[in-house]
Amino acid sequence: MTQEPEMTVDWTAGESTVRWNDGGAAVEKHHGAPPQSVMTWTHDGRTLVLVVEALDTRPFTPKDNAVVYRADGTELLRLSPPADLLSDPNAVLGFYSAYRDSAGLPLLVIATRSGDFQGRLDLAAGAVRDARTWR
Secondary structure (H helix, E strand, O other), X not given: XXXXXXXXXXXXXXXXXXXXXXXXXXXXXXXXXXXXXXXXXXXXXXXEEEEEOOOOOOOOOOOOOEEEEEOOOOEEEEEOOOOOOOOOHHHEEEEEEEEEOOOOOEEEEEEEOOOXXXXXXXXXXXXXXXXXXXX
C-alpha cells in the first residue's frame, strides 16, 4: 500500500542540494548539477526519496541517473533505464523526470534520441517496468 509521506523535502528546481528531515535528523544530498526532479512517497511503511539527477547526454556515459534514498539518506538503489527500450542502447539518454501515478507511485520518464518513454518503479526488482511511449 502506498500513501502520501509525512516528510517534506526542501528542494527548488535549479538547486543542486536536496534536504529533508528524518525523525529530527537533517539529511543533505549534494549533486554535481541540479537534479531534474525530486519526489517522496511511502511504501510498506517506509518513506523514500527519489532523485532524478541531471541528464548527461554525452555518448557512452552512464545512464543510471535516478536514485532512491531511504529516509535516513542511505542509498536504497540506483536505477538504469530498461535495456530493451531501443535496438541501439546508445540512443537511450537516461531519466528525464518523475511524476506520481494515480496510486501515488513514481512514474519515471526516460529520454531517448527517438522519443520519450515512461515506466513504473518496481522496488522489489530494483528496476523500471512496463516501459511504453510517453504521451
